[in-house]
């Protein structure tokens with residue numbers, strides 16, 4: 001066991017605690033983990049908070065008296081089954097990518113609230129701050145920051161413990177690792193949003209991700225995962241290629257421009273800056289305030305149909321797919337061969353001539369189905385011969 005092992009602070013993310021662990025014991029990171037604890041595998045050249053090696057967690061557990069399961073709750077894996085299913089690709093829904101490049105971070109995936117940094121007796125970083133959903137601080141209601149305001153470098157507090165003549169002081173976590181600007185000293189930004197209920201809904205969403213079920217109409221699922229998968233699908237639609245009419249009408253209703261991202265590499269929600277994510281989430285929160293009425297009226301204005309919602313609507317969670325199926329389905333009804341056959345036989349039984357028009361009239365179809373029903377009938381007759 002280590003002589004000093006600070007407890008993880010409430011909601012702390014693994015890497016923040018790991019850095020503090022080394023610093024409070026008076027060591028730089030390499031010396032501490034490689035030389036002292038005997039962990040010879042590189043730690044900082046991967047996203048340890050996303051998929052920590054079990055070997056590392058086991059080692060930390062042994063030296064600090066925490067269980068591996070406890071330490072896993074400090075990682076993004078703890079949101080699996082809550083916000084996302086087991087990720088199959090490198091991109092994780094709702095998780096901000098940090099752009100690992102050797103021991104550097106190329107992307108501002110680690111957000112922070114300057115007031116939380118300033119007010120906590122110990123400077124540390126929160127697990128939720130890595131979530132793309134976490135756009136405003138649940139405590140201070142200010143917008144989350146993602147870069148150092150002075151040099152615009154992404155947050156990479158582990159870099160305080162790498163290199164020569166660096167500070168070994170856990171209070172250094174409040175400084176930018178690149179230019180040493182005091183991140184806790186910056187003034188927070190607030191976003192003016194006129195609609196109180198949607199703002200409150202978003203706040204609640206952020207503060208209580210672990211909540212069991214999220215109200216989304218009569219089909220509310222009893223756990224959060226289908227809810228968040230649906231919300232993520234709505235975001236994709238709203239900010240995607242097919243959503244420009246929706247964006248326009250929704251923007252008009254809310255008096256704000258709904259952001260969108262041109263298709264390309266890294267065009268996903270998780271890569272977008274805080275303001276874009278905040279507006280999109282508030283817009284979704286506004287739609288959910290009166291689900292599905294507001295959404296359906298928006299779809300009517302925008303002539304938005306079921307097929308535009310998703311390539312495979314049946315893969316959407318039921319609360320969303322059922323709305324699409326019931327209200328947005330503009331597909332024509334097409335009869336199958338058996339129905340056409342029955343209609344033809346009915347006409348024959350009543351001494352009427354079977355023609356394409358007679359068939360569509362009997363089946364209540366529009367004239368553009370004549371060719372299809374005639375093909376069915378013709379095939380049926382050929383089979384009889």
Ligand SMILES: [Zn+2]
Nearest residue numbers: 113116137140
């Ligand atoms: Zn805060």
Ligand SMILES: [Zn+2]
Nearest residue numbers: 148151176179
């Ligand atoms: Zn800086």
